[in-house]
Amino acid sequence: MKKKPQRIKEILKSNKLNLPVVTAGWVKTFRNDRFIALNDGSTLDNLQLVIDPEKYPEDFLKKISTGAAVYAEGELVKSLGKGQDVEVLVDKLEILGESDPETYPIQPKRHSLEFLREKAHLRPRTTLFGAIMRVRSRLAFAIHKYFQENDFLYLNTPIITGIDAEGAGQMFQVTTLDLKNPPRNEEGQIDYKKDFFGKKTNLTVSGQLEAETYAMALGKVYTFGPTFRAENSNTTRHLAEFWMVEPEVAFMDLDGNMDLAEDFVKYVISDILTHHRKDLEFLEKRLLNEEKSLPQNKRSDMPLIEKLEFVLNNRFVRISYTEAIEILRQSKPFKKKKFQYPVEWGLDLQSEHERYLVEKHFKSPVIIFDYPAKIKAFYMRLNPDGNTVRAMDVLFPGIGEIIGGSQREERLDVLIEKMKQMGIDPEELWWYVDLRRYGTAIHSGFGLGFERLVQFVTGMGNIRDVIPYPRTPKNAEF
Numbered sequence: 155m156k157k158k159p160q161r162i163k164e165i166l167k168s169n170k171l172n173l174p175v176v177t178a179g180w181v182k183t184f185r186n187d188r189f190i191a192l193n194d195g196s197t198l199d200n201l202q203l204v205i206d207p208e209k210y211p212e213d214f215l216k217k218i219s220t221g222a223a224v225y226a227e228g229e230l231v232k233s234l235g236k237g238q239d240v241e242v243l244v245d246k247l248e249i250l251g252e253s254d255p256e257t258y259p260i261q262p263k264r265h266s267l268e269f270l271r272e273k274a275h276l277r278p279r280t281t282l283f284g285a286i287m288r289v290r291s292r293l294a295f296a297i298h299k300y301f302q303e304n305d306f307l308y309l310n311t312p313i314i315t316g317i318d319a320e321g322a323g324q325m326f327q328v329t330t331l332d333l334k335n336p337p338r339n340e341e342g343q344i345d346y347k348k349d350f351f352g353k354k355t356n357l358t359v360s361g362q363l364e365a366e367t368y369a370m371a372l373g374k375v376y377t378f379g380p381t382f383r384a385e386n387s388n389t390t391r392h393l394a395e396f397w398m399v400e401p402e403v404a405f406m407d408l409d410g411n412m413d414l415a416e417d418f419v420k421y422v423i424s425d426i427l428t429h430h431r432k433d434l435e436f437l438e439k440r441l442l443n444e445e446k447s448l449p450q451n452k453r454s455d456m457p458l459i460e461k462l463e464f465v466l467n468n469r470f471v472r473i474s475y476t477e478a479i480e481i482l483r484q485s486k487p488f489k490k491k492k493f494q495y496p497v498e499w500g501l502d503l504q505s506e507h508e509r510y511l512v513e514k515h516f517k518s519p520v521i522i523f524d525y526p527a528k529i530k531a532f533y534m535r536l537n538p539d540g541n542t543v544r545a546m547d548v549l550f551p552g553i554g555e556i557i558g559g560s561q562r563e564e565r566l567d568v569l570i571e572k573m574k575q576m577g578i579d580p581e582e583l584w585w586y587v588d589l590r591r592y593g594t595a596i597h598s599g600f601g602l603g604f605e606r607l608v609q610f611v612t613g614m615g616n617i618r619d620v621i622p623y624p625r626t627p628k629n630a631e632f
């Protein structure tokens with residue numbers, strides 16, 4: 155490789171005809187011993203390289219196969235063929251890395267998503283995964299942009315935590331103890347005093363509790379990091395390792411929290427519509443194709459881009475949990491006993507209920523607030539009715555819960571009472587309780603599941619296809 159290659163996106167954009175270009179990428183297809191479709195991941199489009207087969211020996215041409223890495227120098231010219239405006243007349247072609255056509259799994263044909271999951275190290279070579287990952291990256295950038303522009307402080311909360319009791323699901327333990335022969339205390343239990351941190355530690359399920367301490371000093375903070383949950387949920391919406399965005403704001407109540415969530419999600423969706431049209435158009439086509447084989451009632455109501463614009467242009471419906479239960483109990487599926495799970499005040503809403511509200515009843519994103527205290531975490535602020543807490547869930551079509559948050563309990567006595575009721579030792583979370591001792595004030599925040607957002611924006615049905623290397627029960631290959 156003699157010169158620094160330009161990115162194909164830039165070459166195609168520049169349109170500088172009759173000038174020299176340098177490019178490098180992976181061969182998508184090679185036709186008629188003459189036309190190479192080259193992709194370097196910078197854009198959905200391939201760059202067509204045209205070579206003169208007379209100039210190369212037979213065995214060299216054989217090495218130009220799908221998946222091979224090549225470097226080329228040449229001249230950008232107007233293309234006479236269909237399918238592209240410009241192409242490169244190649245002067246110099248170098249094969250950087252061959253790809254055995256007998257074994258290379260990513261052939262230029264349709265592969266199932268299941269198959270590609272098993273080839274997760276090579277699936278980014280497909281047009282589809284290129285598009286998904288570019289969208290994912292830009293969404294992450296837009297999230298930082300939103301918070302930075304709105305004067306939030308980016309906070310890195312710990313990944314290994316001593317918190318044992320957040321109530322957000324099962325935790326993965328972190329230990330350096332010898333599992334075959336762990337040290338024991340006098341009662342015969344494992345002696346975590348001898349463990350690396352001198353106490354039992356886990357991977358975090360959420361950065362919220364630590365984020366609260368910083369919000370109560372710096373006003374507006376957000377985290378954006380990996381979180382871990384050891385639930386055995388084999389669904390299309392759950393990962394054992396996923397990324398969460400958690401803003402936390404002092405002096406903000408639940409209404410402010412709902413406004414923030416809505417404004418934030420709309421900003422990020424508007425950004426992706428502006429900056430990744432091409433990828434979204436491709437993803438929209440893929441979805442339409444995939445849904446062709448489904449019966450009408452299983453297909454999306456709207457094409458992908460229209461759906462994103464719909465979210466952008468409509469106010470999210472806001473209803474209380476109590477209203478939601480009333481609507482559900484009046485609904486056809488409830489009366490016809492079509493719901494699998496019961497609908498009763500006090501029980502958690504199941505995904506079938508959430509989907510009915512969002513997809514059938516309101517046909518719009520919905521924020522449900524004021525849930526029964528019993529089904530929500532200890533830190534949510536108790537309402538004057540003594541039964542409900544200032545919680546909110548944002549529900550999206552096709553996804554269900556995309557955001558969960560609340561106004562936090564800022565009253566010391568109420569918090570301690572609640573912890574005791576829920577079997578959480580206030581001593582263990584002494585630092586969290588301390589916040590209510592020194593300069594307490596109302597504050598609120600929420601958590602957005604990043605992969606669920608990527609799913610919504612890309613229209614991908616399975617969360618395993620929107621993260622490079624999904625971690626799910628019995629699956630940690632790569």
Ligand code: 4AD
Nearest residue numbers: 360362392393396400556557558559599600601603
């Ligand atoms: O509703 P959750 O459990 O809320 C919290 O953890 C709070 N501490 C957040 C806060 O108030 N700061 O999780 C937040 C979001 C969910 O709405 C969902 O989108 C996503 O995280 N989520 C998951 N995403 C993928 N896989 C899983 N196993 C998930 N569990 C939750």
Ligand code: MG
Nearest residue numbers: 547555557558
């Ligand atoms: Mg939740």
